[in-house]
Amino acid sequence: MSVLRVFCLFFFALPLLFGMNSLAMAERGGATLQVKEVLNRAMEIQTDPELAGEENRQERARLIRQLIADNFDAQTMAENSLENHWGALPASQRNEFRDLFIVLFQDSYTRMVLNFLVEEDVRYGEEEIPADEGRKVQTTIMRVSEHIPVDYTLHREAGRWLITDVEIDGVSIVNNYRNSFNRVIRASSFSDLLERLRAQKEVIMAHET
Amino acid sequence: MIEGLAAQPDVVELMKLVNRDMSTQMVGELFTGFLDDPAVTEGSDNGSEPPDLEFLIKVLKGLNSHLKSDAHYVSPWPAVVKGATWEVDEEGYFWHGDKKFLIAMVVPERKRGDLTQYKDSLDHLRKLIHETQALHPQVQAGVTGQEALNNDEMITVLADMSRATWIALLGVLSLMVLILGSIRRPAIEMVSLSVGLCWTFGWTTLFIGHLNILSVVFAPLLCGLGVDYGIHWFSRFRQEELKGYPEVQQVIRSVATLAGPGIVIAGVSTALAFLPFVLTGFRGLMELGLITGMGTILLLIADFTVIPTLSTFLAGYNPRKKVAETETSERNLVRLTPVTARVLLGVVGVASLGSAWLATGVGFDLNPLRLQAANAEAVIWEKKLVESSDRSILTAAAFASSPEELREKTRAFQALPTVAEVQTLHSFLPERQEEKIPLVRSLVHKMPPLQEATTHFGPRHVRELKSTLERIRFKMNEEQAEQWGAAQPTMDQMWKVRSLTGETLAMLENEEEALAGLQGYQERFYDDLAETWNFLREGAVAPLMTTEDLPEEVREMYYHEGEYLIRIYPSESVWEEGSLARFINSVVSVDPVVVGDPVSLHVFSEAFKDACIRASMLAILFISVLLMLTFRSVSLTLLALVPLVLGTLWTVGIMGWMGMDFNLANSIFMPLVVGAGVEFGVIIIHRLRDGKVKPGTLPLSTGRGVVLAALTTTVGFGTLMISDHQGIFSLGFVAATGSLCVLVAALVIMPAILLVAHKRQASATSKGV
Numbered sequence: 001m002s003v004l005r006v007f008c009l010f011f012f013a014l015p016l017l018f019g020m021n022s023l024a025m026a027e028r029g030g031a032t033l034q035v036k037e038v039l040n041r042a043m044e045i046q047t048d049p050e051l052a053g054e055e056n057r058q059e060r061a062r063l064i065r066q067l068i069a070d071n072f073d074a075q076t077m078a079e080n081s082l083e084n085h086w087g088a089l090p091a092s093q094r095n096e097f098r099d100l101f102i103v104l105f106q107d108s109y110t111r112m113v114l115n116f117l118v119e120e121d122v123r124y125g126e127e128e129i130p131a132d133e134g135r136k137v138q139t140t141i142m143r144v145s146e147h148i149p150v151d152y153t154l155h156r157e158a159g160r161w162l163i164t165d166v167e168i169d170g171v172s173i174v175n176n177y178r179n180s181f182n183r184v185i186r187a188s189s190f191s192d193l194l195e196r197l198r199a200q201k202e203v204i205m206a207h208e209t
Numbered sequence: 210m211i212e213g214l215a216a217q218p219d220v221v222e223l224m225k226l227v228n229r230d231m232s233t234q235m236v237g238e239l240f241t242g243f244l245d246d247p248a249v250t251e252g253s254d255n256g257s258e259p260p261d262l263e264f265l266i267k268v269l270k271g272l273n274s275h276l277k278s279d280a281h282y283v284s285p286w287p288a289v290v291k292g293a294t295w296e297v298d299e300e301g302y303f304w305h306g307d308k309k310f311l312i313a314m315v316v317p318e319r320k321r322g323d324l325t326q327y328k329d330s331l332d333h334l335r336k337l338i339h340e341t342q343a344l345h346p347q348v349q350a351g352v353t354g355q356e357a358l359n360n361d362e363m364i365t366v367l368a369d370m371s372r373a374t375w376i377a378l379l380g381v382l383s384l385m386v387l388i389l390g391s392i393r394r395p396a397i398e399m400v401s402l403s404v405g406l407c408w409t410f411g412w413t414t415l416f417i418g419h420l421n422i423l424s425v426v427f428a429p430l431l432c433g434l435g436v437d438y439g440i441h442w443f444s445r446f447r448q449e450e451l452k453g454y455p456e457v458q459q460v461i462r463s464v465a466t467l468a469g470p471g472i473v474i475a476g477v478s479t480a481l482a483f484l485p486f487v488l489t490g491f492r493g494l495m496e497l498g499l500i501t502g503m504g505t506i507l508l509l510i511a512d513f514t515v516i517p518t519l520s521t522f523l524a525g526y527n528p529r530k531k532v533a534e535t536e537t538s539e540r541n542l543v544r545l546t547p548v549t550a551r552v553l554l555g556v557v558g559v560a561s562l563g564s565a566w567l568a569t570g571v572g573f574d575l576n577p578l579r580l581q582a583a584n585a586e587a588v589i590w591e592k593k594l595v596e597s598s599d600r601s602i603l604t605a606a607a608f609a610s611s612p613e614e615l616r617e618k619t620r621a622f623q624a625l626p627t628v629a630e631v632q633t634l635h636s637f638l639p640e641r642q643e644e645k646i647p648l649v650r651s652l653v654h655k656m657p658p659l660q661e662a663t664t665h666f667g668p669r670h671v672r673e674l675k676s677t678l679e680r681i682r683f684k685m686n687e688e689q690a691e692q693w694g695a696a697q698p699t700m701d702q703m704w705k706v707r708s709l710t711g712e713t714l715a716m717l718e719n720e721e722e723a724l725a726g727l728q729g730y731q732e733r734f735y736d737d738l739a740e741t742w743n744f745l746r747e748g749a750v751a752p753l754m755t756t757e758d759l760p761e762e763v764r765e766m767y768y769h770e771g772e773y774l775i776r777i778y779p780s781e782s783v784w785e786e787g788s789l790a791r792f793i794n795s796v797v798s799v800d801p802v803v804v805g806d807p808v809s810l811h812v813f814s815e816a817f818k819d820a821c822i823r824a825s826m827l828a829i830l831f832i833s834v835l836l837m838l839t840f841r842s843v844s845l846t847l848l849a850l851v852p853l854v855l856g857t858l859w860t861v862g863i864m865g866w867m868g869m870d871f872n873l874a875n876s877i878f879m880p881l882v883v884g885a886g887v888e889f890g891v892i893i894i895h896r897l898r899d900g901k902v903k904p905g906t907l908p909l910s911t912g913r914g915v916v917l918a919a920l921t922t923t924v925g926f927g928t929l930m931i932s933d934h935q936g937i938f939s940l941g942f943v944a945a946t947g948s949l950c951v952l953v954a955a956l957v958i959m960p961a962i963l964l965v966a967h968k969r970q971a972s973a974t975s976k977g978v
Contacts, residue, residue, distance in 0.1 A: 108240045116686075145714050146682040169232040169680055173240055176233070180241035200243045 031135035031154045034161040038071045047119050065110045073162035074102040081177035100197040107204045219663040220734050221670050224677040262702040263288040269709035276716040276726035282733040286741045327356045353590035355806045361585040369932035377432040380924035388917045393525045398439035401515035405508035413500050424497040433925015435508035437918035438472050444914030457526040461517045471895030476509035478832045479884030485827035489820035542912025543960050545905035550961035564862025574870040575814035578784040580936030595782050603783050605805035607775040615773045621799045627792040629780035634767035638754050652749040659742050662735040666727050671720045682710040783807040821876035828883045853886030856951030874936025875943045882947035885922050889915050889955035905964030919952035
C-alpha cells in the first residue's frame with residue numbers, strides 16, 4: 001500500500017470516525033432530550049392557566065393521553081409485560097391483549113401525571129446505554145426536603161426515541177405489570193386476565209363518556 | 210422485606226425497605242390495582258384498602274426521640290399487625306371497657322355461719338390492693354362482683370342498723386318523757402322494750418340462728434312498733450290513776466281490764482301483719498316475718514308482765530292527785546262539729562282522689578344496684594364497669610357433660626342476641642388452630658436467621674437515611690392523596706409521616722450529632738427486633754395448644770369431675786329489669802338449667818315482689834278476720850281499717866309525688882303500715898265503744914297515746930333514713946310517712962265518720978218516729 005493510499009484512507013476515515021462518534025453523542029443526548037421534551041410538555045399542560053381547574057381536567061387528560069400515545073411504545077410494553085406467555089398466544093389474543101393494554105396503560109399513566117406532576121424541578125442524570133442498544137435516562141424530581149428518582153428506558157424506532165418502561169423510585173412499571181399478570185394467569189388463566197382487562201376497559205370508557 | 214431485614218438488620222436498611230415497599234404498592238395500585246380490587250379509573254374513587262402507616266410513624270417517633278437525646282423507645286412491631294391492637298405486653302389478660310379496665314378474678318374463701326361470709330377474704334384482698342396501689346399511685350384499683358357487693362351492702366347495713374337502733378331508742382325515750390311528762394314510766398317502758406328485744410334475739414338465735422339482709426332491720430322496727438303497747442298502757446294508766454284508787458294495784462287492774470283487750474288486739478294485728486310473710490315461701494321474707502311477728506308477740510308479753518310489775522313499785526302513783534286532776538279528765542284531743550266533720554271528709558275525699566292519681570305513677574324498681582350505698586367501693590367499681598362497657602361482668606352459667614354437648618350449647622348461646630360472649634375451657638385456646646398452625650409454621654421458612662447488626666454507623670449511613678427519608682416524604686403528599694380519593698385517616702397518617710420526616714431530616718443536617726442518636730436508636734431497635742424475631746420463630750414451631758397446657762386453676766374452674774362449665778356474658782346490663790328478663794328468658798330457652806348471679810337476681814327480685822304483694826293481701830285478710838271475730842260487726846271492722854286504707858293511699862300518693870318507686874327494700878312497708886294502721890283503729894274504736902265518749906270527739910288520754918305511739922313509730926322507722934344504703938333509706942322514708950298518714954287518718958277521719966254516721970242514724974230514727 002502506498003503512502004498516498006494510506007493517507008487517503010486516513011483522510012477519509014478520520015471524518016467518518018469523528019462523524020460516527022458525534023452521531024453516538026447526539027443519540028445519547030437524544031434520549032434525554034426526548035424525555036425532557038415529554039416532561040416539559042406534560043408540565044406545560046398541567047400548569048397552563050387556560051387548562052386549570054377541575055372543569056378542564058378532561059381536556060388536560062386528553063392532551064396528556066395523546067402525549068403518552070406519541071412518546072411511549074405501548075405495544076412493546078404490552079409484549080414485555082407478558083414475557084413468556086406472549087409467544088404461546090394466538091394472533092387474535094395478542095392483538096386484543098395489546099389493544100386492551102394500550103388503553104389501560106395510557107389511562108393509568110394519565111391519572112398519575114394528572115394527580116402528581118406539577119411544575120417540577122427535574123434533574124437529569126447520566127444516560128446509560130444498556131446491552132440492548134436502548135437508553136436509560138435518569139431523572140430526579142426535586143422538591144424542598146424531598147425528591148424521587150424516575151428512570152426512563154427508551155429504544156429507537158423509525159428514527160425516534162420511544163419510552164418502553166419507567167422505573168419510579170426503583171420500581172419498574174413493566175415489571176409490575178408482569179408480576180400482576182403472572183399472578184392472575186397462575187391463579188386462573190389468560191382468558192380470565194383478558195376478561196378482567198376488558199371489564200376495566202369498559203369502566204374506563206364509561207367514565208370517559 | 211423480611212429477608213432484607215434479616216440480612217441487614219439496621220434502621221437505615223429498614224427505611225430503604227419501607228420505601229421500596231411503598232413504591233411497589235404505589236405503582237401496583239396505580240397500574241394494576243384493578244386486578245385485585247374494584248375497578249379504578251381516572252377520576253374514580255380508589256377502591257383499595259388504604260396503607261397503614263402506623264409502623265413507620267412509630268419508628269420515626271422513636272428515631273426522633275433518640276436524635277433529640279430524649280431516648281424514648283416504643284416498639285413498632287405490634288403496629289405490623291392490622292389494626293395495631295396487638296400488644297404483646299397487653300395480651301393474655303381479661304380486659305374490659307375498651308382496654309380501660311383490667312379484671313383479675315378472685316375466688317374468696319367462705320366463712321360459714323357468719324352474716325358477712327366473705328368479709329375476711331375481701332378485707333385481705335383490699336389490704337393487698339392498697340399496699341400495691343401505694344407503689345403505683347397513678348393506677349386506680351378496687352374490688353367488685355356479687356360477693357363484694359353483698360359484703361359491702363351487709364357491712365353498711367349492719368353499721369347503719371346499729372346506729373339506727375340506738376338513735377331509735379333514744380328518740381322514743383325522749384318523746385315519751387316529753388309527752389308523758391315523766392321519766393319513771395318511759396324508763397319502765399324502755400326496760401320492758403329491752404326485755405322484749407332480748408327475748409326476740411334469744412328466740413331468733415334458738416329457732417333461726419342467723420339474720421339476713423332483710424331481717425337485720427327487725428330491731429329498729431320493733432323499737433318503733435313494740436313501744437306502742439306500753440304507751441297505750443301508760444296513757445290509760447294516767448287516766449285511771451285520777452280516779453283515786455287507794456292502791457296502785459287497783460289502777461293496774463283497771464288499765465288491764467279497760468285498755469288491755471284493745472292493746473292485745475292491736476299487738477296481735479301487728480303480728481298478723483308480719484306473720485303472713487311465712488307463707489310466701491321466700492326465705493329472706495319468711496325469716497323477717499317470723500322474727501318480727503314473734504318479736505311483736507314477745508314484746509306484748511313483756512309489756513303485760515314487766516310493765517305491771519315494775520309499775521307497782523316505780524310508776525310513781527299518787528292517790529292524792531285525784532282532786533286536782535279530775536277536772537281535766539274529760540278533755541278531748543279532737544272535738545268535731547257536724548259541719549267540720551263533713552268539710553273534713555270532703556277534703557279527705559279530694560286528697561284521696563289526688564293520691565290515687567299520683568299513685569298510678571308508682572312502679573316497681575327491681576334494680577338492686579340502685580339500693581346500695583353509692584359510696585360503697587364495690588358499687589363504685591361495678592357502676593364504672595357497667596358504664597364503660599356494653600357487657601356485664603355478672604355471668605350466667607350452664608353445664609355440659611361431654612365435649613359434643615359443650616360445643617352444641619356454646620354455639621346455641623352464642624347465637625342469642627342477648628349474649629355478648631360465651632366462655633368455656635376452649636375459649637382460652639387459640640381458635641382454628643388446625644388451619645393456623647401450617648401458616649404459622651411456614652413463617653419459619655420466611656424468617657431466615659437474623660444477621661448481626663451494623664455495629665457502627667458512619668456519615669454514609671446518615672446520608673443514605675436522609676435520601677431515603679426524602680423519597681418517603683415525597684410520597685406523603687396529603688393534598689395529592691386527597692385528589693386521589695384517600696380517606697381521612699390515611700391523610701392524617703400521611704401528614705404525621707410528613708411532619709416527622711421533616712423533623713428527622715432537620716436533625717440529620719448535623720451529621721456528627723445525628724450519628725450518636727442514630728447509633729442509640731439502632732441498639733434499641735436491634736434488641737427489640739431480635740426479641741420479636743425469636744418470639745415469632747419460636748412461636749412458629751410451637752405444638753398445637755390443648756387444654757392440658759392451661760393453668761390448673763383455669764382448668765379446674767371450667768372442667769370439674771366430668772362437667773364442663775359454660776360462662777355466659779349478657780350483652781346488656783343485668784341490673785335493669787327489662788334487659789335481665791330478656792337475657793334470662795333467652796338463655797333458659799337453650800338450657801332450662803342455667804344458674805348464676807343474673808338468674809338468682811331475676812328469680813329473687815320477681816319472687817320478692819310477688820311475695821310482698823301476697824303477704825300484704827294475706828295480712829289484710831287475717832287482720833280483717835281477727836277484727837270481725839273481735840268486734841262481731843262489719844261496720845266496726847271496716848271503720849278500724851279506715852286509717853290503714855287511707856294512710857296507705859296517701860303514702861303511695863306521696864311516693865308518686867316524690868318520684869319514688871317501690872323497690873326490693875321498701876316493698877315490705879305494707880305490713881308495717883298495716884300494723885300501725887290497724888293498731889290505731891282498734892285502740893280508738895275500743896275507747897269509743899266505752900259509751901262515755903261523744904260522737905265526733907276523741908278523749909285526750911286515748912288521743913295522746915295514739916299520737917305518741919305514732920310518733921314513736923315514726924321515729925323508729927325514720928331512723929332508718931340515716932342509712933347510706935338507699936334501700937334502707939327508702940324503707941325508712943316510706944314507713945315513717947306511712948305511719949304519719951295513718952295517724953292523721955285515725956285521729957281525724959274516724960271521729961268524723963262516726964259523727965256523720967251518728968247524725969244520719971239519729972235523723973233516720975227521728976224520721977221513723
